[in-house]
Each structure stands twice: as structure tokens, then as C-alpha cells.
Amino acid sequence: MKAHLRPAIVSLLLLSAITGLLYPLAVTGVGQALFPKQAAGSLIEAGGKTVGSELIGQNFTSPRYFWGRPSATGPMANNAAGSGGSNQGPLNPALVDAVKGRIEALRAADPGNLATVPADLVTASSSGLDPHISMAAARYQAGRVARERGLAPAQVQSLIEANTEQRDLLVLGEPRVNVLKLNLALDQAH
Structure with a gap:
């Protein structure tokens, strides 16, 4: 059971960090850099x-x-x-x-x-x-x-x-x- 649970939790945390934090921050940063007036x-x-x-x-x-x-x-x-x-x-x-x-x-x-x-x-x-x-x-x-x-x-x-x-x-x-x-x-x- 532990062998299956650990990879699932690590995947959840990793994907949450990528899709919930890194990707939105990157898109926001690119938007503000390329289109500052529209982003504001x-x-x-x-x-x-x-x-x-x-x-x-x-x-x-x-x-x-x-x-x-x-x-x-x-x-x-x-x-x-x-x-x-x-x-x-x-x-x-x-x-x-x-x-x-x-x-x-x-x-x-x-x-x-x-x-x-x-x-x-x-x-x-x-x-x-x-x-x-x-x-x-x-x-x-x-x-x-x-x-x-x-x-x-x-x-x-x-x-x-x-x-x-x-x-x-x-x-x-x-x-x-x-x-x-x-x-x-x-x-x-x-």
C-alpha cells in the first residue's frame, strides 16, 4: 500500500505546484511583460x-x-x-x-x-x-x-x-x- 500511496502523493504535490503556482505565475508575468496596459x-x-x-x-x-x-x-x-x-x-x-x-x-x-x-x-x-x-x-x-x-x-x-x-x-x-x-x-x- 505504501508503495502506491507515496508516488500518488508526490505526483499530487508536484502537479499542484506546477499547475497551481508555477504556470499561473509564468502566464501572469508574460502577460504583464508583453501587454502591460491590458494586464492592468x-x-x-x-x-x-x-x-x-x-x-x-x-x-x-x-x-x-x-x-x-x-x-x-x-x-x-x-x-x-x-x-x-x-x-x-x-x-x-x-x-x-x-x-x-x-x-x-x-x-x-x-x-x-x-x-x-x-x-x-x-x-x-x-x-x-x-x-x-x-x-x-x-x-x-x-x-x-x-x-x-x-x-x-x-x-x-x-x-x-x-x-x-x-x-x-x-x-x-x-x-x-x-x-x-x-x-x-x-x-x-x-
């Missing part, structure tokens, strides 16, 4: 202070700012610890009511805007934390933001274009705008 959370700084991450949306409610996608992380919006979708299907009355309420809020914030409301302004992403909006969602809000800030619409459109992220590897995804970066650019331009 892709943090965004403004005025010497960390104001957010490129990877996690923020809840902007002032009409002077662009609004991001609704968050599905309840009860706190954009809570990374609660990442996940709402799991509400398209026929779920709660989702239908939430979308109607979000459309009404967008219409109330910009009553003269009769354009179709882009879907990403009224539905949460699968993670519930998406920091990006589509070009259509940014353009939909441009008039309201320009009016609230006293900026020319062309100036706001220029900021949208300057903060547009292109498709990854030229083919993956769609052009998109990081809401936090765009709102920081607005504050600097104003």
Missing part, C-alpha cells in the same frame, strides 16, 4: 486620475453625454462582478416593457429626433458590460449632445469619427465607439 485592466486616465476601463461600460445619464448600452447587471449598473445577460427572450414581457421604457426615455431626452432608435441603445449586450455603441447609436445621439453642449453638429460628428474603432483584424465585428473615450474627448473639446 486597460484603464483610462484623465487629469491624472483613473476614470474607468476601456473594457467596462459606464452609466452616463446626463443629456450632455453620449449614453451607452443598457446594463444587464442588476442591481448596480455595469458591475463587472455581475457580468451576464438578462436571459430575457424576445417574447418576454419584461424585456418588451424595458425596451419600450428605454425608447420613451430616449425620445423624451431628444423629442425632435424622429430617427429610428438603434437596437443597441435599448438592449443590453450578452455580458451586460459593453463599453461600445454602434456608429448608428452615436449618430442618433449626436444632435442632442451638440445642442446640450452648444457645439456645432459637425464638431460632434468629427469627435465620433476620431473615436471610432475599426473592425478587429479588418474583418471581425463592426466599427464601434467607446462611450467613455468619446465623452472624455467631448469634455476636452468643450
Whole structure:
């Protein structure tokens, strides 16, 4: 029995040390060396202070700012610890009511805007934390933001274009705008 137990215990301890300590430390070290900004959370700084991450949306409610996608992380919006979708299907009355309420809020914030409301302004992403909006969602809000800030619409459109992220590897995804970066650019331009 002892002849079988000793090698099993030694194997357990050795593999635990390799897979539980050495490998994670090596991967973390390589990640921090090759991708220091990403390994630190892709943090965004403004005025010497960390104001957010490129990877996690923020809840902007002032009409002077662009609004991001609704968050599905309840009860706190954009809570990374609660990442996940709402799991509400398209026929779920709660989702239908939430979308109607979000459309009404967008219409109330910009009553003269009769354009179709882009879907990403009224539905949460699968993670519930998406920091990006589509070009259509940014353009939909441009008039309201320009009016609230006293900026020319062309100036706001220029900021949208300057903060547009292109498709990854030229083919993956769609052009998109990081809401936090765009709102920081607005504050600097104003």
C-alpha cells in the first residue's frame, strides 16, 4: 500500500505546484511583460486620475453625454462582478416593457429626433458590460449632445469619427465607439 500511496502523493504535490503556482505565475508575468496596459485592466486616465476601463461600460445619464448600452447587471449598473445577460427572450414581457421604457426615455431626452432608435441603445449586450455603441447609436445621439453642449453638429460628428474603432483584424465585428473615450474627448473639446 505504501508503495502506491507515496508516488500518488508526490505526483499530487508536484502537479499542484506546477499547475497551481508555477504556470499561473509564468502566464501572469508574460502577460504583464508583453501587454502591460491590458494586464492592468486597460484603464483610462484623465487629469491624472483613473476614470474607468476601456473594457467596462459606464452609466452616463446626463443629456450632455453620449449614453451607452443598457446594463444587464442588476442591481448596480455595469458591475463587472455581475457580468451576464438578462436571459430575457424576445417574447418576454419584461424585456418588451424595458425596451419600450428605454425608447420613451430616449425620445423624451431628444423629442425632435424622429430617427429610428438603434437596437443597441435599448438592449443590453450578452455580458451586460459593453463599453461600445454602434456608429448608428452615436449618430442618433449626436444632435442632442451638440445642442446640450452648444457645439456645432459637425464638431460632434468629427469627435465620433476620431473615436471610432475599426473592425478587429479588418474583418471581425463592426466599427464601434467607446462611450467613455468619446465623452472624455467631448469634455476636452468643450
